Amino acid sequence: MKYCCFLFLAACVVSAAPSVTPAAEQRLRLFHTHTGERLDIVYRIGNTYIPEALDKLDHFLRDHRTGDVHRYDPRLFDLLSDLTKTVGRAGAEINVICGYRSPWSNQFLRDTTTGVAKNSLHMQAEAIDIRLPGTKTSVFRDAALALREGGVGYYPKSDFIHVDVGRIRRW
Ligand SMILES: [Zn+2]
Numbered sequence: 124m125k126y127c128c129f130l131f132l133a134a135c136v137v138s139a140a141p142s143v144t145p146a147a148e149q150r151l152r153l154f155h156t157h158t159g160e161r162l163d164i165v166y167r168i169g170n171t172y173i174p175e176a177l178d179k180l181d182h183f184l185r186d187h188r189t190g191d192v193h194r195y196d197p198r199l200f201d202l203l204s205d206l207t208k209t210v211g212r213a214g215a216e217i218n219v220i221c222g223y224r225s226p227w228s229n230q231f232l233r234d235t236t237t238g239v240a241k242n243s244l245h246m247q248a249e250a251i252d253i254r255l256p257g258t259k260t261s262v263f264r265d266a267a268l269a270l271r272e273g274g275v276g277y278y279p280k281s282d283f284i285h286v287d288v289g290r291i292r293r294w
Pocket residue numbers: 221245250251252284285286
């Protein structure tokens with residue numbers, strides 16, 4: 124009988140202990156408009172980035188012209204995740220127009236188009252050009268501006284926004 128009481132007490136103590144909430148998973152779903160590839164990935168659990176997931180994201184965001192891969196600043200992935208939450212569509216599939224840009228590709232774009240910066244943050248793997256199908260791109264831009272996590276560019280003709288984790292600025 125004494126033993127039973129002890130067990131009962133132990134059970135009470137255990138259930139009264141503060142419950143441990145599982146660390147939140149941060150997930151991204153991406154579609155690359157140039158390579159046609161898709162990625163659905165948990166890249167962070169709680170405060171810990173998952174190295175294998177970062178490798179996959181870096182490969183996914185490689186320079187689609189040259190195949191060069193660069194280590195992305197993972198804060199950019201948090202920014203993408205925050206953006207889908209800000210427009211009320213957490214986990215929605217983001218279309219990627221351009222991720223990492225090698226110096227060769229950046230020069231190629233400068234030679235053939237307009238509005239490409241000489242020291243673009245795409246070359247530091249700190250920038251990405253995106254749109255979110257189903258959300259107006261102007262609304263998506265406003266969400267990015269509201270987050271104040273870096274630079275925001277708006278390209279209405281091509282229907283995408285540029286976001287980066289550099290200084291807060293807009294164009
Ligand atoms: Zn850009």
